[in-house]
Amino acid sequence: MKIRISILTFLFVSSISMAGCQDLKRSKMIRANQALPVKIQKKMKALDMPKNSPILIRLFKEESMLEVWKQKRDGKYGLIAEYNICKWSGKLGPKYVEGDRQAPEGFYTVSPAQMNPYSNYYLAFDIGFPNAYDRAHGRTGRHLMVHGSCSSSGCYSMTDKSIAQIYAFGRDSFLGRHPEFQVHAFPFRMTAHNIIRYRKDPNYPFWAMLKEGYDIFETTRILPKIDVCYGRYVFNGSGGPCSPS
Missing domain, CATH: 2.40.440.10 (L,D-transpeptidase catalytic domain-like)
Structure with a gap:
């Protein structure tokens, strides 16, 4: 009898736990499906x-x-x-x-x-x-x-x-x-003024490369095609040979 009660108790607690998990999952899916204002x-x-x-x-x-x-x-x-x-x-x-x-x-x-x-x-x-x-x-x-x-x-x-x-x-x-x-x-916003402000920063060469992609989008309002060739970002490349390094 005690064993049966224990089993029933386990099943009851498990069902509550599973229901709680399902409720949590539903709640999170509601978050993910919110419409834009x-x-x-x-x-x-x-x-x-x-x-x-x-x-x-x-x-x-x-x-x-x-x-x-x-x-x-x-x-x-x-x-x-x-x-x-x-x-x-x-x-x-x-x-x-x-x-x-x-x-x-x-x-x-x-x-x-x-x-x-x-x-x-x-x-x-x-x-x-x-x-x-x-x-x-x-x-x-x-x-x-x-x-x-x-x-x-x-x-x-x-x-x-x-x-x-x-x-x-x-x-x-x-x-x-x-x-x-x-x-x-x-x-930061990759304006000419800002990039000059950081010209002595060790990250300047990397940031100057990022600015190339930034400027393309700023000028055209069209997404650039971005690839990596020889360890550098390249933008709107012709699709020729490239060996990343």
């Missing part, structure tokens, strides 16, 4: 941006700013939203090794597999570090995210309200059958 939807319509058109995310450390750009029907991108970065980890400069608590800089891509609706940080997506450039230079690290909860250890963290909208932009782009979106992470 009506105000943003109206702005998209006014700017001739289809709901499921591709996006670009740009991050600026010094300004603590995240931008979302979205493609218009004419093929060019327009700025649709800006969010304050709640916290970013480390200092100006790229990430080198796992554990240095440094937020990455460079050009990254995010696919649907990198989106995490079940994150412990409200919602999150992995930016794709290390990319081909990082690997070519022996840089290490993993799980470098843009996420909610306003806390950071090598990541870019946002308020939960902000990440819900940023996540929705990415989700809607994927629903338009676009396989990925780009994330451009910069130390």
Whole structure:
């Protein structure tokens, strides 16, 4: 009799636990499926941006700013939203090794597999570090995210309200059958004035290279094709021979 009671108790507790897990999972999926605010939807319509058109995310450390750009029907991108970065980890400069608590800089891509609706940080997506450039230079690290909860250890963290909208932009782009979106992470806005300010910084050669990609987008409002050749980022290359090193 005692054994039977124990078994029934175990099954009852297990069923409650499973129900709790299912409720938590449903709750997190509700987060991931939030619609963009009506105000943003109206702005998209006014700017001739289809709901499921591709996006670009740009991050600026010094300004603590995240931008979302979205493609218009004419093929060019327009700025649709800006969010304050709640916290970013480390200092100006790229990430080198796992554990240095440094937020990455460079050009990254995010696919649907990198989106995490079940994150412990409200919602999150992995930016794709290390990319081909990082690997070519022996840089290490993993799980470098843009996420909610306003806390950071090598990541870019946002308020939960902000990440819900940023996540929705990415989700809607994927629903338009676009396989990925780009994330451009910069130390600061790569203006001529700012790059001169940091001309004596050890990271200057790296930042000057990032500025090439920044300038292309600033001028054209079209995403550059980004590759890595001989240990360098190259933009809108002709597709000729290239051996990363």
